[in-house]
Amino acid sequence: xxxxxxxxxxxxxxxxxxxxxxxxxxxxxxxxxxxxxxxxxxxxxxxxxxxxxxxxxxxxxxxxxxxxxxxxxxxxxxxxxxxxxxxxxxxxxxxxxxxxxxxxxxxx
Amino acid sequence: xxxxxxxxxxxxxxxxxxxxxxxxxxxxxxxxxxxxxxxxxxxxxxxxxxxxxxxxxxxxxxxxxxxxxxxxxxxxxxxxxxxxxxxxxxxxxxxxxxxxxxxxxxxxxx
Numbered sequence: 001x002x003x004x005x006x007x008x009x010x011x012x013x014x015x016x017x018x019x020x021x022x023x024x025x026x027x028x029x030x031x032x033x034x035x036x037x038x039x040x041x042x043x044x045x046x047x048x049x050x051x052x053x054x055x056x057x058x059x060x061x062x063x064x065x066x067x068x069x070x071x072x073x074x075x076x077x078x079x080x081x082x083x084x085x086x087x088x089x090x091x092x093x094x095x096x097x098x099x100x101x102x103x104x105x106x107x108x
Numbered sequence: 109x110x111x112x113x114x115x116x117x118x119x120x121x122x123x124x125x126x127x128x129x130x131x132x133x134x135x136x137x138x139x140x141x142x143x144x145x146x147x148x149x150x151x152x153x154x155x156x157x158x159x160x161x162x163x164x165x166x167x168x169x170x171x172x173x174x175x176x177x178x179x180x181x182x183x184x185x186x187x188x189x190x191x192x193x194x195x196x197x198x199x200x201x202x203x204x205x206x207x208x209x210x211x212x213x214x215x216x217x218x
Contacts (some may be wrong), residue, residue, distance in 0.1 A: 008113040011161065015124075018154055022124035031139045034131075040141055042150045048158040056110070061114040062166035069173050073150075076180040080146055083187045088139050097142050107114050 007052050017041050031088045037043030039081040046073050114162045118155065124152040142186045149179025 024037025047070050054066045128151065130143035153172050160168040 001127050002170055004109055007110060007161070011113050011158070015120040015154065015158075017122040018129075018151060019120050022127040022147055022151070026127045027143055031137060031143065034140060034143050038147055042147060044151055046157075048155055049154050053157050054109065056161045057164070057166055058167060062169060065166070065169045065173075069169060069176065072173060073153075073176055076176065077146070080180055080183040080187070081143070083184065084139055084142055087191055092140075092163055 005054055007056050010048050010052035010055070014045045014052065017045035021045065032085055035081045035085045035088075039078050043074055043077050046070075046077075054062065111162065114158050117158050121151050121154050123159065138186075138190065141188075142183055144188075146179060148182050149175065149182070153179075169182075 018041065021038055022102035024041065025034050028034050028037055050066050050073075057063070057065050057066075097099050114171050125148050128144045128147040132141050132148065135141040135144060137169050156168050157177065160166070160172075
């Protein structure tokens with residue numbers, strides 16, 4: 001009974017957090033804000049859903065695989081979001097080739 | 109109780125995936141589309157979790173791993189491709205060349 005209540009609470013919280021991430025992606029005005037809304041909320045929500053699955057399955061081997069999936073989500077989602085944000089930042093503030101060349105010339 | 113909760117969560121995650129698909133279709137820039145695509149991939153992984161809770165099987169976990177890897181690789185491939193393509197587009201566009209020329213003249217005047 002307690003595990004059922006725990007599973008229901010984790011599932012509802014995880015899916016509501018992912019809905020909040022999606023609303024943030026829809027409503028925020030900028031790409032950096034959207035990546036910010038995506039990263040943390042999506043990692044948190046998918047981790048909550050996977051922990052609920054772990055409680056629901058009651059198997060040790062499946063629990064290890066679920067831990068692997070959680071670790072993989074925590075590794076990949078912030079990495080891809082960071083790549084998108086760095087590319088957008090370089091589009092916003094492009095490197096001026098002449099300035100870069102003159103700076104290296106002065107250093108020589 | 110769990111079945112009702114799983115149905116409600118299916119509705120919530122479907123709404124989340126549809127909202128992100130709106131951003132994929134009408135995103136003003138291409139990086140917004142990449143971000144929204146990542147959100148849709150994670151929503152589909154969450155739906156697989158819900159299916160696995162409803163059916164009481166652990167066989168979908170490997171598919172979750174593979175699908176999250178697919179979403180990650182798609183996003184990485186898009187970013188790498190844009191990383192090589194966008195500066196070339198900027199150099200070949202007429203407005204960018206004119207802006208650069210104006211900046212150079214303004215620098216030479218004083």
